[in-house]
Amino acid sequence: MNAQPTRVAVLAHDLFPDLAKTATGVIRYADYEVAAVLDRSNAGSRVADHISIPTERDAPIVESMADAFDRDPEIDALVIGIAPIGGGFDESWRSDVERALEAGIDVISGLHYFLDDDEEFAALAREHGATIYDVREPHPDLTVSEGKSGEVDAHVVLTVGTDCSVGKMTVSLELQRAARERGLDAAFIPTGQTGIMIAGWGNPIDRVISDFTAGAVEEMILEHGDKDVLFVEGQGSIVHPAYSAVTCGILHGAMPDAMVLCHVAGRDAIHGYESTPVPDPETYVDLYEDLAAPVHPGEVVAGAVNTSSLDSDAAAREALDEFGSEIDGPATDPIRFDADEVLDAVLGDEP
Amino acid sequence: MNAQPTRVAVLAHDLFPDLAKTATGVIRYADYEVAAVLDRSNAGSRVADHISIPTERDAPIVESMADAFDRDPEIDALVIGIAPIGGGFDESWRSDVERALEAGIDVISGLHYFLDDDEEFAALAREHGATIYDVREPHPDLTVSEGKSGEVDAHVVLTVGTDCSVGKMTVSLELQRAARERGLDAAFIPTGQTGIMIAGWGNPIDRVISDFTAGAVEEMILEHGDKDVLFVEGQGSIVHPAYSAVTCGILHGAMPDAMVLCHVAGRDAIHGYESTPVPDPETYVDLYEDLAAPVHPGEVVAGAVNTSSLDSDAAAREALDEFGSEIDGPATDPIRFDADEVLDAVLGDEP
Numbered sequence: 001m002n003a004q005p006t007r008v009a010v011l012a013h014d015l016f017p018d019l020a021k022t023a024t025g026v027i028r029y030a031d032y033e034v035a036a037v038l039d040r041s042n043a044g045s046r047v048a049d050h051i052s053i054p055t056e057r058d059a060p061i062v063e064s065m066a067d068a069f070d071r072d073p074e075i076d077a078l079v080i081g082i083a084p085i086g087g088g089f090d091e092s093w094r095s096d097v098e099r100a101l102e103a104g105i106d107v108i109s110g111l112h113y114f115l116d117d118d119e120e121f122a123a124l125a126r127e128h129g130a131t132i133y134d135v136r137e138p139h140p141d142l143t144v145s146e147g148k149s150g151e152v153d154a155h156v157v158l159t160v161g162t163d164c165s166v167g168k169m170t171v172s173l174e175l176q177r178a179a180r181e182r183g184l185d186a187a188f189i190p191t192g193q194t195g196i197m198i199a200g201w202g203n204p205i206d207r208v209i210s211d212f213t214a215g216a217v218e219e220m221i222l223e224h225g226d227k228d229v230l231f232v233e234g235q236g237s238i239v240h241p242a243y244s245a246v247t248c249g250i251l252h253g254a255m256p257d258a259m260v261l262c263h264v265a266g267r268d269a270i271h272g273y274e275s276t277p278v279p280d281p282e283t284y285v286d287l288y289e290d291l292a293a294p295v296h297p298g299e300v301v302a303g304a305v306n307t308s309s310l311d312s313d314a315a316a317r318e319a320l321d322e323f324g325s326e327i328d329g330p331a332t333d334p335i336r337f338d339a340d341e342v343l344d345a346v347l348g349d350e351p
Numbered sequence: 352m353n354a355q356p357t358r359v360a361v362l363a364h365d366l367f368p369d370l371a372k373t374a375t376g377v378i379r380y381a382d383y384e385v386a387a388v389l390d391r392s393n394a395g396s397r398v399a400d401h402i403s404i405p406t407e408r409d410a411p412i413v414e415s416m417a418d419a420f421d422r423d424p425e426i427d428a429l430v431i432g433i434a435p436i437g438g439g440f441d442e443s444w445r446s447d448v449e450r451a452l453e454a455g456i457d458v459i460s461g462l463h464y465f466l467d468d469d470e471e472f473a474a475l476a477r478e479h480g481a482t483i484y485d486v487r488e489p490h491p492d493l494t495v496s497e498g499k500s501g502e503v504d505a506h507v508v509l510t511v512g513t514d515c516s517v518g519k520m521t522v523s524l525e526l527q528r529a530a531r532e533r534g535l536d537a538a539f540i541p542t543g544q545t546g547i548m549i550a551g552w553g554n555p556i557d558r559v560i561s562d563f564t565a566g567a568v569e570e571m572i573l574e575h576g577d578k579d580v581l582f583v584e585g586q587g588s589i590v591h592p593a594y595s596a597v598t599c600g601i602l603h604g605a606m607p608d609a610m611v612l613c614h615v616a617g618r619d620a621i622h623g624y625e626s627t628p629v630p631d632p633e634t635y636v637d638l639y640e641d642l643a644a645p646v647h648p649g650e651v652v653a654g655a656v657n658t659s660s661l662d663s664d665a666a667a668r669e670a671l672d673e674f675g676s677e678i679d680g681p682a683t684d685p686i687r688f689d690a691d692e693v694l695d696a697v698l699g700d701e702p
Contacts, residue, residue, distance in 0.1 A: 147592035147624045210564045211557040213596035238599075239645035241498035245564035245600030252595045273498045279645045287641060294590035294630045294638075 003108055003133050003200045005077035007035045009068040011096055012081040014041045016061070017050045022110060022194045023081025027057055029173040029188075030198045035075050036068040037061045038096055065099035079197055080109040087112025087136075097121060104128040108200075110135045110193035135196040138208045138216065145214035149255040150296040152225030154187075155350040158256035159234040160288050160300070162263045162278050163270050164243060169195050171262050171304040172231040174334035178343045179229055187224045189232040191217065191250060205235060206246050213249025221254055229350065232256065238287050241273050251288065255296035258346040259288055261327055264306040265319045281326040302345040303331035354459055354484050354551045356428035358386045360419040362447055363432040365392045367412070368401045373461060373545045374432025378408055380524040380539075381549045386426050387419040388412045389447055416450035430548055431460040438463025448472060455479040459551075461486045461544035486547040489559045489567065496565035500606040501647040503576030505538075506701040509607035510585040511639050511651070513614045513629050514621050515594060520546050522613050522655040523582040525685035529694045530580055538575045540583040542568065542601060556586060557597050564600025572605055580701065583607065589638050592624050602639065606647035609697040610639055612678055615657040616670045632677040653696040654682035 008030075012023040016039040027034050027047055036059055037047055043063040047053060062068050068075060078100035084090060089111055097115065100107050101124035109115050114134040116122055125132050149156065157175065159168035172188055172195075179186035188195070190202030203216040217232070224230055232254045236243030261284055270276040285300045292298045303323045307316035316336055324331035330341040359381075363374040367390040378385050378398055387410055388398055394414040398404060413419050419426055429451035435441060440462055448466065451458050452475035460466050465485040467473055476483050500507065508526065510519035523539055523546075530537035539546070541553030554567040568583070575581055583605045587594030612635055621627040636651045643649045654674045658667035667687055675682035681692040 145593035147627060206560070206562040208561055209557070210559055210561045210597050210600060211594060213561045214593050238642065241603055241646050242496040242565050243562060244603045244642075244646075245596040246561050248589075248599035249561060249596030252592055276498060276646060283645070287645075290638060290641065291589065291595075294634070295592050295595075295627060 003077060003106055003131070005032045005106065005108070005200060007033045007072065007075050008077045008079050009036045009038055009065060009075050009100070010034055010079045010081040011038045011093060013039050013090075013093060015082045016042055020082045022079075022083065022197055024051060025169070025194050025198050026079055026081060027051075027059065028053060029177075030200070032200060034059045035072040037081070038064060038068060040064070043067075065096040069099070069103065075105060077106040077108055080107070080111060083111055089113045089115065089118070098124060101125050101128055101130045104130050106131045106133060108133045108135065108197055110197055112136060135193050135202070136204050136207055138204055142203065142208055142212040142216050142219070144211055145218045145253055147295070149218045149221040149253060152221055154225050154227045155229045155258070155347065156221065156232060156254055156256045157229060157258050157260065157346045158232045158251065158254050158298070159260050159262050159304070160247070160251070160284070161234055161237045162261065162281070162284055163237050163267055164240060165271060166262045166264045166267070167304060167306045168234040168262045171260060171334055172233045173198070174339045175260070175343055175346065176231045178339040179231070179347075184228040186229045186231065187227045189220050189224065189230050189254070191233045191235055195233045205250060206243070210245060213246060214253030217250050217253030229347065234262075237270070238284070238291065239276070239279060240270055241276055248291065251292055252295045256292070256298040258348065259298055259300045260302050260304055260342060260346060261285065261288070261300050262304045263323060264309075266309055281323060285327050300327060300329070301348070302329045302342040303327045304342060305331055305333055307333040307336055354428065354457055354482070356383045356457065356459070356551060358384045358423065358426050359428045359430050360387045360389055360416060360426050360451070361385055361430045361432040362389045362444060364390050364441075364444060366433045367393055371433045373430075373434065373548055375402060376520070376545045376549050377430055377432060378402075378410065379404060380528075381551070383551060385410045386423040388432070389415060389419060391415070394418075416447040420450070420454065426456060428457040428459055431458070431462060434462060440464045440466065440469070449475060452476050452479055452481045455481050457482045457484060459484045459486065459548055461548055463487060486544050486553070487555050487558055489555060493554065493559055493563045493567050493570065495562055496569045496604055498646070500569045500572040500604060503572055505576050505578045506580045506609070506698065507572065507583060507605055507607045508580060508609050508611065508697045509583045509602065509605050509649070510611050510613050510655070511598070511602070511635070512585055512588045513612065513632070513635055514588050514618055515591060516622060517613045517615045517618070518655060518657045519585040519613045522611060522685055523584045524549070525690045526611070526694055526697065527582045529690040530582070535579040537580045537582065538578045540568075540571050540575065540581050540605070542584045542586055546584045556601060557594070561596060564597060565604030568601050568604030580698065585613075588621070589635070589642065590627070590630060591621055592627055599642065602643055603646045607643070607649040609699065610649055610651045611653050611655055611693060611697060612636065612639070612651050613655045614674060617660055632674060636678050651678060651680070652699070653680045653693040654678045655693060656682055656684055658684040658687055
């Protein structure tokens with residue numbers, strides 16, 4: 001998809017903030033502004049009452065799309081910021097989506113249930129000139145990789161993981177933010193549904209035809225190849241029993257110059273595959289580097305560890321020092337501390 | 352798909368034998384019998400006039416489906432044995448497909464153009480109780496791997512490659528044949544369109560959603576897990592810039608106990624990606640073994656080299672000796688010589 005919203009409303013009824021990963025991601029990291037959050041359970045409060053965010057990213061929580069328009073008629077998209085188990089559409093959200101489409105604004109959804117397949121929504125969108133973006137649906141012109149990502153001017157940085165859900169998206173976004181603060185033209189290359197909704201564009205790599213995995217990444221790298229630095233959101237893990245194909249395709253499709261190994265403190269088996277132990281960090285470094293080398297050499301130069309399970313900053317520092325010494329590079333928790341030292345490492349001699 | 356033909360006609364108009372890879376594969380290796388080949392350019396001759404095959408696999412070449420039925424009314428399926436560039440359907444084949452469907456027999460096709468989407472063919476199939484199998488179309492119930500392939504009783508052997516088109520399917524089929532000759536209950540696990548048409552069943556791994564790559568392989572391993580030995584057809588190469596995702600998903604989805612590294616003599620760059628050199632054989636052995644180990648340990652125990660470009664058997668023997676010493680195991684060209692020594696190596700202490 002390639003939506004270009006500037007001010008959005010984010011639907012997160014009844015699940016904000018803890019079960020609204022997409023909503024909180026969009027509020028924290030999107031390039032566009034969040035004008036309002038729709039959550040009937042918390043209407044009247046503000047986002048900052050629930051999560052820790054910079055003041056300029058705070059927004060009111062309202063009851064409905066109609067209320068959001070009353071406060072801000074300039075809203076130009078509705079983002080579906082929650083996904084119930086199974087990815088279905090909750091009928092109680094229908095009036096909000098209708099109200100958005102009737103106003104002619106775009107609707108961006110990462111649900112498994114494609115809103116564009118809903119006859120009523122599709123008709124309303126046609127009638128009012130709105131576009132429905134179902135971000136889980138790959139665009140139809142994807143094809144095989146030509147092996148050209150290594151030729152772009154941009155310095156390419158890929159987050160790789162010891163497992164799924166270890167913070168690869170967050171680390172990529174924090175590095176992008178830190179790079180922009182240094183004045184670099186830095187892009188985030190999204191590969192999963194939440195990343196795509198935050199960026200407003202991208203290919204859902206886990207949903208493309210397996211033959212096109214690398215090609216769908218390459219398409220995005222080439223599109224942004226003239227920037228200073230690209231932070232590519234990795235997926236899964238190269239030792240994941242189910243998802244390693246996606247990880248491998250992203251590695252060879254992105255052809256990174258540098259990699260950041262992401263981990264969650266205390267994780268010692270692949271989540272959901274408890275008979276598969278998480279190897280030691282050095283094994284991951286060797287696997288990612290050795291597999292990258294024949295296609296495009298790239299090194300794991302830094303680490304990122306989610307230390308939220310550790311109570312004290314001292315314990316977190318200790319975990320980071322240990323991880324860093326195992327991978328022979330700096331390691332950080334960019335949420336708890338900052339991303340500067342890791343950014344230095346991934347940029348190396350770059351701009 | 353899960354077709355169960357017993358005697359088939361194979362359509363190969365104008366392209367037999369050199370450009371009819373599926374037709375010749377089916378003739379050489381299918382479990383079912385080939386009763387006739389349809390090729391208007393060669394009608395009146397026999398298969399053995401064109402390719403070297405065992406006598407019991409010879410078949411007449413005829414003008415049309417009608418002629419094939421005249422010779423053998425017991426034919427129970429029509430296999431489309433050729434694929435023009437682009438994978439389209441040639442309208443000059445329409446009368447043969449119509450004739451087959453009108454007789455109520457199944458039609459098995461690996462074309463990109465799905466015959467089941469052709470309204471006329473779909474209507475004829477419904478009317479006459481025939482089934483159209485478009486083998487490139489993954490079945491709708493595929494899902495993510497549960498990581499259970501390692502638990503099957505069968506000894507699992509995977510062919511892996513230095514590149515695409517190095518003989519992985521052929522080597523798997525030759526090993527299956529050699530194992531059956533020793534009285535083993537050996538299955539071929541097909542992962543690509545030609546393999547699927549030969550076997551009459553299988554999942555087209557390169558066409559499944561990338562998240563389901565390993566799962567689609569696991570489904571087949573579990574289905575045949577009670578056999579003595581499974582020969583899994585590998586795809587692509589772990590260093591292929593475009594297709595490594597498929598290769599990696601098959602490796603972790605199959606969880607092989609033993610691997611056979613396949614190569615073509617003289618190939619020194621990835622086909623179509625000439626700036627990517629083919630690493631030395633030892634590098635491949637390390638990559639495949641190191642990547643397999645954290646999920647399910649398996650070793651590269653033997654090699655197979657297509658030596659058809661080498662004129663003399665002596666030169667072929669020399670190439671095989673060199674390849675074997677580099678991977679530290681026996682190597683053969685199963686078409687030029689035989690598969691016995693490699694079969695010994697992959698079976699190890701098995702049944």
